[in-house]
Amino acid sequence: MLRKIFLGVLLILITAIVVLVVVNLSNATEPFPETEVVHGAEVAADDRPWWEATTVYQVYPRSYQDSDGDGVGDIAGIISRLDYIADLGFETIWFSPFFKSPQKDFGYDVSDYYLPDPEYGDTVLVDSLIREIHKRDMKVVFDLVLNHSSEEHPWFQESRKGPDNPKSDWYLWRDGQGEDPPTNWHSALGMNGWHFDNGRQQWYFSSFLSFQPDLNWRNPEVKEAMFDVVRHWLDKGVDGFRLDIFNYIYEDPEFRDNPFSLRVVPTQDFTKMFWQEKKYNMNHPDDFTLAKELRGILDTYDPPRFMVGEVFGDHKTLRKFLGEKQDGLNLVFLFDISALEWNADFFRDKIQRIEAFYPYPYTPTYVFSNHDRIRSISLLGNDTQKAKALALLQLTLRGVPFYYQGEEIGMPMANIPGEQALDPLPAAFDWLPDFAKDQVINRDNCRTPMQWSGGANAGFTEAGAVPWLPVTPGYETLNVERQAAEAESLLATNKELLKIRSASEPLKWGSLKWMDEFSTGDILAFQRIYQKDRVNVLINISEEEKSLTVGEGLTLLFAAGNNELSGNHLVLGPNSGVILK
Numbered sequence: 001m002l003r004k005i006f007l008g009v010l011l012i013l014i015t016a017i018v019v020l021v022v023v024n025l026s027n028a029t030e031p032f033p034e035t036e037v038v039h040g041a042e043v044a045a046d047d048r049p050w051w052e053a054t055t056v057y058q059v060y061p062r063s064y065q066d067s068d069g070d071g072v073g074d075i076a077g078i079i080s081r082l083d084y085i086a087d088l089g090f091e092t093i094w095f096s097p098f099f100k101s102p103q104k105d106f107g108y109d110v111s112d113y114y115l116p117d118p119e120y121g122d123t124v125l126v127d128s129l130i131r132e133i134h135k136r137d138m139k140v141v142f143d144l145v146l147n148h149s150s151e152e153h154p155w156f157q158e159s160r161k162g163p164d165n166p167k168s169d170w171y172l173w174r175d176g177q178g179e180d181p182p183t184n185w186h187s188a189l190g191m192n193g194w195h196f197d198n199g200r201q202q203w204y205f206s207s208f209l210s211f212q213p214d215l216n217w218r219n220p221e222v223k224e225a226m227f228d229v230v231r232h233w234l235d236k237g238v239d240g241f242r243l244d245i246f247n248y249i250y251e252d253p254e255f256r257d258n259p260f261s262l263r264v265v266p267t268q269d270f271t272k273m274f275w276q277e278k279k280y281n282m283n284h285p286d287d288f289t290l291a292k293e294l295r296g297i298l299d300t301y302d303p304p305r306f307m308v309g310e311v312f313g314d315h316k317t318l319r320k321f322l323g324e325k326q327d328g329l330n331l332v333f334l335f336d337i338s339a340l341e342w343n344a345d346f347f348r349d350k351i352q353r354i355e356a357f358y359p360y361p362y363t364p365t366y367v368f369s370n371h372d373r374i375r376s377i378s379l380l381g382n383d384t385q386k387a388k389a390l391a392l393l394q395l396t397l398r399g400v401p402f403y404y405q406g407e408e409i410g411m412p413m414a415n416i417p418g419e420q421a422l423d424p425l426p427a428a429f430d431w432l433p434d435f436a437k438d439q440v441i442n443r444d445n446c447r448t449p450m451q452w453s454g455g456a457n458a459g460f461t462e463a464g465a466v467p468w469l470p471v472t473p474g475y476e477t478l479n480v481e482r483q484a485a486e487a488e489s490l491l492a493t494n495k496e497l498l499k500i501r502s503a504s505e506p507l508k509w510g511s512l513k514w515m516d517e518f519s520t521g522d523i524l525a526f527q528r529i530y531q532k533d534r535v536n537v538l539i540n541i542s543e544e545e546k547s548l549t550v551g552e553g554l555t556l557l558f559a560a561g562n563n564e565l566s567g568n569h570l571v572l573g574p575n576s577g578v579i580l581k
C-alpha cells in the first residue's frame with residue numbers, strides 16, 4: 001500500500017517536472033500575421049519624414065566623456081565629442097537621462113524632469129548641447145521616464161505624507177489585504193512590485209525598483225504635468241524621445257490579480273515569468289491610447305519629431321503601440337533579434353517576421369546593444385570579423401539602426417563581479433547564483449567608460465582622476481584613437497557603411513526583397529529597392545568561403561572581410577559580406 005502511494009506521488013512529481021521543463025524551455029513561436037505583406041516602401045522620399053531613414057547613436061552620459069576630472073561624464077564632455085559622432089556619420093544622438101536624480105538607477109530615477117543633474121551641467125549647457133548638435137546637422141533625442149519618478153521627487157515626497165495632501169493621488173497607493181500587498185502584481189523584474197510605506201501606512205506600486213514609484217496616470221493632473229514636460233523639451237528643439245518602459249505605464253483600474261503561469265524562466269518578452277503572467281500591469285490597452293495622445297502632441301511640431309518606445313511583448317502587441325494607422329509611437333525597439341545566434345537561419349527567421357509584422361508604412365528598428373544588455377560583440381565571442389558582418393547587416397536592413405556608444409569599436413563587456421556592482425540590480429536579485437549576477441544582471445559591465453585612447457583612464461577622464469566605473473583592461477589596444485588610424489578597423493568599417501547608407505536612397509528608403517536564389521543555407525541575401533534604384537546585400541554567416549554566380553554588370557560598393565568580385569563570380573570569405581550595385 002505504502003509502496004503504491006509512494007510510486008503514485010513519484011509519478012505525479014515526475015510528470016510535474018517534465019511539464020515544467022517543457023513549458024520553460026519552449027518559447028512558443030508566434031504565428032505570422034494573416035495580413036498580406038506589402039513590399040511597397042517606394043513612396044518618394046520627399047513625402048516621408050526624416051526619422052524613417054535616420055541612424056541613431058546612443059550616448060550614456062555618465063560614461064562618455066568627463067570634462068572636469070570628477071570621474072563622471074558630463075554635458076561639456078559630450079559637446080567636446082560631437083565632432084567625433086558627426087564624423088562617424090550618425091544622424092541622430094539619443095541621450096540616456098541626465099536629469100536631476102539621486103542616481104540610484106543612474107538617471108532612470110528622475111527627481112526633476114526640467115533640470116539636468118548638477119553632476120552633468122546646467123541648463124545653459126543643455127541648451128548649447130541641443131544647439132551644437134543642430135549646428136552639425138544632426139538630431140537630438142532625449143530619454144523620458146514617464147512611468148515612474150524617483151522617490152526623491154517632490155511629488156512623491158508630498159504624496160507619501162498621507163491621504164489628505166494635494167499630491168496624494170499622484171502615485172498608486174492602496175491598502176493591503178491584511179498583511180499582504182493589495183494585489184499579486186510583479187514588477188518588470190518578476191518580484192512583488194508593492195512596497196509598504198511606514199509614514200502613510202499604505203502600499204505603493206513600482207514597476208521597477210522600490211525607489212522608483214509608478215506615477216498614477218489615471219489622475220488627469222499627473223498626465224498634464226507629464227505632457228508639460230514633453231512640450232517643454234519639444235519647445236526647446238528636441239527632435240524626439242526614447243520612452244522608458246512605456247508598456248508599464250497603465251495598470252488595471254480594478255486592481256485584479258494576475259493569473260498564474262507555469263513559467264519560471266522569463267520568456268524573451270518578459271510577459272510571463274516567476275509563476276505569473278503580467279496580464280494586468282503590463283501592455284495595458286490604455287498604454288496604446290496614450291501612445292496616440294502623445295503622437296497628437298508631437299505631430300503639432302514642425303519639423304517632424306518622433307518617439308521610440310522601450311516596450312516588450314510579441315510582435316502583435318508591439319504593433320499596437322504603433323497604432324493601426326501608424327498613429328501611435330513612431331518606432332518601438334524590437335529586442336527579439338538582439339538575442340543573437342550566429343547562424344543565417346536565426347537572422348532569416350527574425351527578419352522575415354519583422355518584415356511581415358511591420359510592412360511599410362511601419363518602420364522597424366534594429367538594435368543589438370544598449371545600456372541594459374550584454375554588448376553584441378561579447379555575444380559574438382569578441383570576434384571583430386563577425387561584428388563587421390553584423391554591422392553590414394544592421395546598416396543595410398529596412399529600418400532604423402540604433403548603436404550604443406562603444407559598439408562602433410567593439411568595446412567588450414567588462415568583468416565587474418555582481419558583488420561590487422554599483423548597478424542596483426544585482427542586489428535586488430541577491431538570491432541568484434553569482435555567475436548570473438556577474439554578467440547578465442550586473443549592467444555595470446556594459447556601462448564602463450568609453451575607450452577613447454590607450455592613455456591614462458582611456459582618455460575618458462584626466463590622469464589621476466578616478467572614473468566612476470573602472471576602465472576595462474584592454475583599452476590600451478582597443479580604443480577609438482587606434483582604430484581611427486587603421487584602415488581595416490571595425491570603426492573604419494562602421495564609418496564607411498554609415499557613409500554609404502546616408503548616400504544611398506535604396507538603403508535609406510527602399511523596400512526589402514529577399515534574393516531567394518542566394519538566400520539559403522549560410523547566406524543572407526536581399527535587395528533594397530527604391531523606385532528604379534537597387535542595391536544587393538550578400539552576407540556569409542559561416543566559417544567557410546562561398547562562391548556564387550551573381551548577375552552581370554554588378555560592381556562592388558562595399559566589402560567587409562575577404563571578398564572578391566570578378567565578372568559575375570563572387571567569393572564571400574568567412575563571416576563576411578558585400579554590397580553590390
Ligand code: GLC
Pocket residue numbers: 105108109145208244245310371372
Ligand atoms: C529601462 C532602462 C533601464 C532602467 C529601467 C527603469 O529598462 O533602460 O536602464 O533601469 O528602465 O527605469
Ligand code: MG
Pocket residue numbers: 147207214215248249250251
Ligand atoms: Mg506604471
